[in-house]
Amino acid sequence: MFCRWCTSNLKNRVIDTYLKRYKDEGYVEYIGIAADEPKRIKEKCYPLVNWGMTEEDCLKFCYDRGFTWNGLYKHFDRLSCWCCPLKNLKELKILYKYYPELWEQLKQMDNRAYNKFRADYSVEELEKKFQKEENKKC
Ligand code: SF4
Known part of the structure; x- marks a missing residue:
C-alpha cells in the first residue's frame, strides 16, 4: 500500500x-x-x-x-502532479503519448531512484508496454 x-x-x-x-x-x-x-x-x-x-x-x-488549463482536461479526466506514482495506467499512457518531454524526465528520475516508479512497473517497463500497445493498433 x-x-x-x-x-x-x-x-x-x-x-x-x-x-x-x-x-x-x-x-x-x-x-x-x-x-x-x-x-x-x-x-x-x-x-x-x-x-x-x-x-x-x-x-x-x-x-x-x-x-483553459492549457488543454490538460482534453487528455486527462483528473489532474494531479505529473510525476505522481499513484496515477493509473490510463493516465500514465496519456503522459507517455502526449507529453514526451515529461515522460523523458520521469524516466530519468526513475533511473536515479533506488526503487521502481511503481511496484509493478518501472517507467522503462511502462514505456515498452505502451509502445507494444501502440504498435498493435497499426
Ligand atoms: S499523491 Fe500524487 S498527486 Fe498527490 S501530492 Fe503526491 S505526487 Fe502529487
Missing part, C-alpha cells in the same frame, strides 16, 4: 502549520471538493458541495471564464 508521504508532508502538514497561527482568532477552512465527490467530504466547509457544483460544472465555469 502506498503511503502518501507527499500529501501529508508537503501539503497537509504545511497547511496545518499555517492554520495554527490563527487558532486563537478562529478561521474557516474552505475545501474545493465538488458535489459529485461525496466520499471526500469530511468536517470542513465545501462551498462547491453547498452550491451543488459537480466537477463538470466547475470545469465549464473555468472554460467560460477563459481558464
Whole structure:
C-alpha cells in the first residue's frame, strides 16, 4: 500500500502549520471538493458541495471564464502532479503519448531512484508496454 508521504508532508502538514497561527482568532477552512465527490467530504466547509457544483460544472465555469488549463482536461479526466506514482495506467499512457518531454524526465528520475516508479512497473517497463500497445493498433 502506498503511503502518501507527499500529501501529508508537503501539503497537509504545511497547511496545518499555517492554520495554527490563527487558532486563537478562529478561521474557516474552505475545501474545493465538488458535489459529485461525496466520499471526500469530511468536517470542513465545501462551498462547491453547498452550491451543488459537480466537477463538470466547475470545469465549464473555468472554460467560460477563459481558464483553459492549457488543454490538460482534453487528455486527462483528473489532474494531479505529473510525476505522481499513484496515477493509473490510463493516465500514465496519456503522459507517455502526449507529453514526451515529461515522460523523458520521469524516466530519468526513475533511473536515479533506488526503487521502481511503481511496484509493478518501472517507467522503462511502462514505456515498452505502451509502445507494444501502440504498435498493435497499426
Ligand atoms: S498527486 Fe500524487 S505526487 Fe502529487 S501530492 Fe498527490 S499523491 Fe503526491
